[in-house]
Amino acid sequence: MKSVDAHLAEVLATIRPLAPLEMELERALGTTLAEDVSSPVPLPPFDNSAMDGYAVRSADLSSIPVTLPVVDDVAAGSGELRAVGPGHTVRIMTGAPVPPGADAVVPVEWTDGGTASVVINRGASAGNAIRRAGEDVQAGEIVLKSGTVIGPTQLGILAGVGRRRVWVRPRPRVVVIATGAELVEPGNTLGPGQIWDSNSYTLAAAVRHAGGESFRVGIVGDDPADFLDQLDAQLVRADVVITSGGVSMGAYEPVKEALSPLGTVRFERVAMQPGMPQGFGVVGEDHVPIFALPGNPVSSFVSFVLFVEPALRKMKGLPVTPHALGRATTAGPLRSPEGRRSYLRGVLSSDGTVAPVHGQGSHQLAALATANCLIIVPEDVTELPAGTVVEVLPL
Numbered sequence: 001m002k003s004v005d006a007h008l009a010e011v012l013a014t015i016r017p018l019a020p021l022e023m024e025l026e027r028a029l030g031t032t033l034a035e036d037v038s039s040p041v042p043l044p045p046f047d048n049s050a051m052d053g054y055a056v057r058s059a060d061l062s063s064i065p066v067t068l069p070v071v072d073d074v075a076a077g078s079g080e081l082r083a084v085g086p087g088h089t090v091r092i093m094t095g096a097p098v099p100p101g102a103d104a105v106v107p108v109e110w111t112d113g114g115t116a117s118v119v120i121n122r123g124a125s126a127g128n129a130i131r132r133a134g135e136d137v138q139a140g141e142i143v144l145k146s147g148t149v150i151g152p153t154q155l156g157i158l159a160g161v162g163r164r165r166v167w168v169r170p171r172p173r174v175v176v177i178a179t180g181a182e183l184v185e186p187g188n189t190l191g192p193g194q195i196w197d198s199n200s201y202t203l204a205a206a207v208r209h210a211g212g213e214s215f216r217v218g219i220v221g222d223d224p225a226d227f228l229d230q231l232d233a234q235l236v237r238a239d240v241v242i243t244s245g246g247v248s249m250g251a252y253e254p255v256k257e258a259l260s261p262l263g264t265v266r267f268e269r270v271a272m273q274p275g276m277p278q279g280f281g282v283v284g285e286d287h288v289p290i291f292a293l294p295g296n297p298v299s300s301f302v303s304f305v306l307f308v309e310p311a312l313r314k315m316k317g318l319p320v321t322p323h324a325l326g327r328a329t330t331a332g333p334l335r336s337p338e339g340r341r342s343y344l345r346g347v348l349s350s351d352g353t354v355a356p357v358h359g360q361g362s363h364q365l366a367a368l369a370t371a372n373c374l375i376i377v378p379e380d381v382t383e384l385p386a387g388t389v390v391e392v393l394p395l
């Protein structure tokens with residue numbers, strides 16, 4: 001059997017980072033910056049007031065209280081500024097440019113709030129409540145480097161330096177196709193032998209969680225020709241395709257039957273539990289990568305975590321580092337099949353112990369939903385007593 005590590009290495013050798021494209025800022029959340037972005041101007045662009053109050057010459061406040069005539073009013077956005085001469089003051093609002101002559105701002109709370117003249121009850125030294133031009137960013141300074149994932153605050157600084165469009169590697173577009181004649185869309189009534197399709201929901205959500213854009217395609221039955229038709233129709237909008245089901249040894253395995261003859265998708269047994277049957281390769285003229293994941297709900301999810309998530313990172317242009325594993329002490333005994341690496345579903349507690357959830361079958365989706373980690377049991381280990389230190393992969 002092929003090792004988990006060898007399978008991941010083969011997947012990553014096929015996957016390429018998506019080509020950068022120029023995108024409207026509004027759409028750029030979750031994408032990866034593909035250029036260094038600098039500011040064309042200093043930020044703030046001009047000295048401005050940090051408070052609502054009065055712009056003064058600090059030397060005029062040498063004896064307190066002092067009454068000064070108010071010669072102007074400057075709101076944020078004011079373009080025309082009258083200089084503050086000796087013995088004068090100008091009423092100023094937060095964010096408004098500091099007029100020439102003034103070297104300090106006195107907050108309104110330290111005054112009687114007058115509009116024609118004002119009584120100032122407290123002194124202020126030069127620079128008080130003034131935000132200097134360039135204090136945040138110098139003109140020409142790089143504010144975000146290529147390779148940064150754009151979150152809300154990164155989007156904010158891009159707007160803050162005046163960008164409308166940016167070069168990014170987009171979020172991978174992932175088409176998710178569930179296969180199986182027994183599957184019914186949730187919300188519909190189950191007939192005999194039927195179950196609700198959960199995999200396409202889990203996988204599409206996992207894609208979004210990992211920073212991709214997912215398209216859940218309606219259920220495909222057990223006919224390989226129908227599957228190929230659906231796949232063909234979807235390829236135009238796919239950077240990657242994920243299918244679930246139809247890859248093992250049964251009489252009706254549409255994914256395997258449809259893709260095997262192409263010669264570009266390999267179906268193999270990977271030495272893991274769950275998730276042993278795996279298909280991976282490329283399809284269509286554009287060689288779109290396709291993950292043909294096993295149908296058991298826990299198997300398809302674990303396969304996503306181990307193989308698809310790193311592939312999406314690579315497509316986004318991010319470094320693919322090995323999964324960050326933690327260590328924990330087992331709260332109960334564990335079992336694992338000989339020769340396969342187990343990813344048991346567990347609950348990791350803050351005291352550093354990890355307990356396997358009740359229900360370790362590959363079909364036990366409810367048990368999976370209670371887990372917060374995968375407990376890794378190496379290939380050569382079949383039993384572990386309680387109290388053993390194990391590696392865990394947080395979910």
Ligand SMILES: Nc1nc2c(c(=O)[nH]1)N[C@H]1C(S)=C(S)[C@@H](COP(=O)(O)OP(=O)(O)OC[C@H]3O[C@@H](n4cnc5c(N)ncnc54)[C@H](O)[C@@H]3O)O[C@H]1N2
Pocket residue numbers: 178179180182183195196197198199200244245246247248249250253274275276277293294295296297299362363
């Ligand atoms: N004779 C053998 N039988 C099986 C083997 C084997 O090596 N020899 N491998 C087993 C393992 S391990 C797995 S994993 C599964 C993989 O099966 P398939 O990928 O072909 O998936 P299906 O047969 O279509 O479905 C398996 C199971 O999962 C349920 N399922 C499928 N799709 C969904 C969905 N979208 N939502 C919810 N549940 C789904 C399906 O009803 C089946 O119960 O094969 C074993 N058999």
Ligand code: MOO
Pocket residue numbers: 272273274275276277294296299362363
């Ligand atoms: O390898 Mo299967 O994935 O046990 O359920």
